[in-house]
Each structure stands twice: as structure tokens, then as C-alpha cells.
Ligand SMILES: [Zn+2]
């Protein structure tokens with residue numbers, strides 16, 4: 135059976151994605167109200183009942199708001215590390231069924247294997263995920279101040295990558311109502327990736343395996359979808375990565391469902407960066423009279 139993957143919404147006010155395989159139905163983060171998540175699932179003819187788990191990247195409200203209204207009510211297991219659990223419990227009283235993983239460990243839910251890895255962000259113990267399915271690997275890398283070697287190494291294995299493209303540096307710097315301290319936090323090494331930083335990370339991880347790139351967690355005030363898209367598309371063109379489709383995510387509307395099949399068209403055998411610019415060869419001059427060659 136094909137694997138179906140839908141980003142139900144992504145941005146600074148809420149993040150949630152849905153994955154369905156032959157044996158497994160999961161959410162990755164639950165950053166909208168339980169009601170919102172139910173409504174968004176309904177747009178793809180799904181319901182939250184029977185979900186086997188909710189994976190949590192970190193405890194910021196745009197990733198956990200729906201836990202009380204969804205996981206607690208429907209008794210859906212919540213998968214996170216211990217510092218994140220402690221931080222969630224400090225914010226909400228709901229009784230949740232936790233499944234604790236150690237950051238860096240891998241575990242299985244049904245037929246999905248989940249690798250976890252640390253990301254640099256101002257939360258208790260934030261993580262990214264690499265989800266291995268029968269039809270390909272899906273990487274989750276949002277909420278990070280910079281792309282560490284570890285992040286690049288994990289993301290490089292993804293066929294589908296959800297990558298933060300949070301802000302346009304100039305729009306953030308010039309924003310009239312944001313306090314300087316907040317601007318500094320966002321731009322710090324434990325803040326969020328700018329459009330340029332997302333493009334840099336993409337260039338570093340580029341492989342023939344990567345086919346689909348979701349630009350995620352766009353700031354409403356300090357970014358514009360068209361800018362994020364243009365910066366990434368220009369970089370993909372520049373490095374010759376024409377086999378990758380870059381798609382915008384939205385805070386308010388679910389993305390179209392991405393269907394992965396085991397019989398996906400094979401990726402090009404190798405992906406090589408374009409050759410460095412070489413000047414055109416000098417014109418061959420006509421042999422001068424008297425020369426034999
Ligand atoms: Zn965060």
C-alpha cells in the first residue's frame with residue numbers, strides 16, 4: 135500500500151503533519167487545537183480516532199497545543215523524550231500516555247522506524263525525526279537555529295524533507311514591532327533557520343535521493359511565501375538539483391497529500407553538483423600560410 139503524507143499546517147502558530155502507512159497512522163506534532171486538527175484531518179477524509187501515536191519534536195506551544203484536546207481525550211500515545219515530557223507537564227495538566235525515547239535512539243511504531251536526533255533550538259531537548267517507511271524516508275527538521283553536522287547527516291538520507299524556512303533576515307531586522315531581544319532570539323544559533331540558511335542546508339544535503347522538499351514553519355510577519363519559494367528555487371537551480379520539487383506549506387491550509395509508492399521512478403543514479411564555470415574554449419585560429427598543421 136502506498137504511504138500517504140499530509141502537512142495539515144505549518145507556521146509560527148501551529149505545526150502538525152499526518153502519516154499513514156499500511157500498518158501505522160501517526161501525527162508529527164500537534165500544534166493546533168484538538169478541534170482544528172480534527173477539522174483538518176476531515177479535509178483528507180481522516181479522523182484522529184485510532185491514531186497509534188503523536189511524535190513531539192519539542193514543547194513549544196505551536197507543537198503541542200492539541201495534546202490536551204486530542205491525545206488525552208482519545209488516549210493516543212505521545213512519543214517524546216523525558217525533558218520534553220517534563221516541560222509539557224509544566225504547561226498542561228492533561229493526563230497523557232507517554233512513551234519516552236532517548237534522544238538519538240530509534241524505535242518502531244507498527245511498520246515505521248523512527249530515528250531521533252538532536253537539533254539546536256531554545257527548548258528543553260528538541261529533536262528532529264527521520265521516518266523510515268516501506269516507500270521511502272521522510273525527514274523532519276523544523277525549529278533549529280543552525281544546521282549541525284548531525285542534522286545534515288540525518289537529513290541527507292531523506293527522500294522527502296520537511297525543512298524550516300522561517301524568516302527573511304531583512305524583514306526580521308526591519309520589523310517595527312518586534313523587540314530587539316526577540317529578533318536576536320530568532321536569529322541566534324538556537325533560534326530559527328532563515329530562508330538563506332535553509333537554502334544553504336539544502337545545498338549541503340543534496341543527493342539524488344531527495345525528491346520533495348516542504349518549506350515549513352514560515353513566519354507570518356517576517357517572511358513571505360513567494361520570497362521563501364524564490365530563494366529555495368534559485369538555489370536548487372544554481373546547484374542543478376532539478377530533480378527536487380520544493381513546495382510551500384501554509385499555516386492555514388493543509389498541503390495536498392503526498393503519496394509515496396515503492397515503485398516510485400528511480401532517482402538518477404548519481405547527483406553531482408554542476409561543473410565549475412569554465413570560460414568558453416578559445417576559437418581555433420586558422421592555420422597560417424606555410425604551416426602544415
Ligand atoms: Zn520552537
Ligand SMILES: [Zn+2]
Pocket residue numbers: 145146149194196197277351
Ligand atoms: Zn515552532
